[in-house]
Amino acid sequence: MAVTLRDIARKLDISHVTVSLVLNDRRDVTISQETRERVLDMAKKMGYRPNHAARALAMGKTQMIALWMPSPAKLYYGKVFEALYSLTRSLGYETVFCLADYDDSSRKPYDWPVDGIIAVDTYELVGKFELPRGIPVVSLGSHADTRSDSVTVDIYGGAMSATQHLIDSGCRRIAHVTTERPLTERRGRSAGFKSAMKAAGLRAELIVSDPGGPAKVREAVTRYLKRHGPPDGLFCYSDDFAFAAIRALADEGFTAGKDVRVIGFDNVPEGELSTPSLSSVAQPLEEMCKVGIHFLFNRIREPDLERQVTSIGMKLVVRESSGPQAEQSGMSQ
C-alpha cells in the first residue's frame, strides 16, 4: 500500500520521528544536514505522500474549511465560490463544499471535522442553522448571525437606492421581481424596495415567481405583463432574475432599457456583457470574501477573540437596462 513515514525510516535505519521532523521542515529542532538530505531523497524516491487523515487525527486540525452556500450554478454564487476557494487555498487549506439550500433537506453540514466554516447567505435559506460546537463559523451576506462572526451586506440600502434610481428616472409603476422564500428577511430587498416606494408615495407592485429559478421567473413576469401591462420599472431580486425578466419583456414585445427600465442585483460580470448591459446593485463580493476569510482565520488562531462584525454597503451600477438618464428628476406625482 501507500508508503509511510516508518517505511522510509526503516529503509534508512532511523526513527520515523526524525523523518517526520525533516519532512515537516521543522527548523526548531536541529537535524544534521546529511540526514535531512537522505530523508528527502528517500521520500521522493519512494513516492511518499503524507496521510492527512492521520495527521488530522494526531493534531486535531484538518487543514480544511467548509463552504456552506447556495449552488454555484447560480451566477452570483459561482463568483463567490471562486473567491472564497482561492483565498482558502492560498492559505494552504482545502475546501469542502456543502450545499445550503432549501431543496436540500438531507444536509448534515459539518460531518467533516473542518477547522472552520464560511456560511454564505445561509440564514435566508435554511434559517437559524445549528452551529457546530467548537468550530469557528463566520457568516457572510444578508443576515448577521448574532452568534457568530459575520460580514453583512446592506441589502436593504442597496434595494432602496435601486428603487430610488428608478423613481428618479421617472418611473411611476415599479414592480419588484422576486420569488417565494421560506423565510422573510426584515431588512432585505423587498423591505428596501417597499420603503423607497412608500417614501415616494408610490404603490409597490410585486411579481412573485414560484421557486425553481429563472425559468419560473420568466413565466411569472410574462403572466404579469399579460394581466397588468408593463410597469415602468422592474427591480429584480438577482441578476439571473433580471435576465429572465428582460427575456419575458422581449417575449411580450417590450425592450428593456427602452420601454421598461430594469435593474438587477449582485452585479455579476455577465451583466456587463449582456445586451442590453444590465444595471445592477453591486455586491461587494471581493471585499466580503476577503474580510470573511480574515475573520475566520483570526478566530482559528485565537478562539477567544471577541465577536468580529462588520457591514459593507452596496453600490448601484447604472448601465443600459435601466434606460437613459432622466434630464430632470421631477416626475413624481
Added chain:
Amino acid sequence: MAVTLRDIARKLDISHVTVSLVLNDRRDVTISQETRERVLDMAKKMGYRPNHAARALAMGKTQMIALWMPSPAKLYYGKVFEALYSLTRSLGYETVFCLADYDDSSRKPYDWPVDGIIAVDTYELVGKFELPRGIPVVSLGSHADTRSDSVTVDIYGGAMSATQHLIDSGCRRIAHVTTERPLTERRGRSAGFKSAMKAAGLRAELIVSDPGGPAKVREAVTRYLKRHGPPDGLFCYSDDFAFAAIRALADEGFTAGKDVRVIGFDNVPEGELSTPSLSSVAQPLEEMCKVGIHFLFNRIREPDLERQVTSIGMKLVVRESSGPQAEQSGMSQ
C-alpha cells in the same frame, strides 16, 4: 473537547466497541435492544459527533471524493459542479474541490486521501496530470485519458454540426471565436470547425482572444470587426464567449440573429433566457456526470475492473441567435 465513543461507553459502563457497533448500526452483530437504545439516547444527549479523521484512518477510506475542474464561476462549470456535487452527496460522500486551471500553478491536487477523483476537462487545462497511485480517477469531458476510466464528449462532432448549420444557413464568412490555450486538442472545437469549413470549400476565420475570460473576448471581437467587418456567422468556444461576442457585435451596431448568426457551445440554461436566445451545441452534462460518477463508484467498489470508457454525442440546439432558418440550403459557392 468533543465527545468520543469512549466518553459514552464510560458513562454507560460498557465497552466503547459496543458503542461503535450500535452507532454504526451494524446489524451483523447482535446487540440487545436495551443496550442499543441506551447508547443511542446517551449519544444524542451528549451531542456525539463521529470523528471522521479517526474513522478514515482506521478504515483507509475517507468518504470524500475530489472534484478537479475549472472554476464554477464559468457558466458551464457551475452547472457541472452542481450536478457532480449532488450525485456525490446522494451517495453519502463529501466533496472536496480542487481547481484545475492554467492560472493555478500551485496545485498539489490530491493532497487529501480522497476515495476517488473526478477530473473534468482537465486535460486541455493542465495536460497530462500526474495520476495519484491507487486512487481511482475518472476523467470527463473533451479528452479521453488513456490511463483512466473516462467519459468523453464528442466535441469535434458538435463543432462540425454547428459550423455546418451556419454554412447551411447561407453563411460564407464564418469565424471561430476562441482563446489561446496552452495545449492544442486534436479533436476539439477548432478542428471540427476547420474541417467543416474545408469540406464546404470555405476559408476558416479565427478570432483569438487573449486569456482572461469573456471580457477579453469582447475586445478581441470588437477589434476584429473593426478590421475585417462582420462575418456572416460566429461559432464560439463557449456560451460565455458567445454572449461576449454578441455584446461586441452590438457595440459595433450589429444584431446577433439578424446581421450575424451566432452559435455558442455548452448550452447553459442562461442561453434560453437571453435576448436573443442563444443557439448552442448542448453538452450532455447530466448524462456525462451520471455516467462518470457511476464509473467512479464501480471502480471504488471493484478496483480491478477493466477500463471503463464511453463517448457521448452533442446536439445542436437552434434558437434565435443563429438567425432565421434558410429556405434553401443552397448558398454554397
Added chain:
DNA sequence: CTGAAAGCGCTAACAT
C-alpha cells in the same frame, strides 16, 4: 451478546 487488544499513520513530549 459483549469486552480486550491491536493498530491505522502521524505528531508531541520527553529522553538520550
Added chain:
DNA sequence: ATGTTAGCGCTTTCAG
C-alpha cells in the same frame, strides 16, 4: 542530533 514512548478516535479481529 536522534530515538522512545504515548496517544489522537476509531474499527477490526478474536476471546469470552
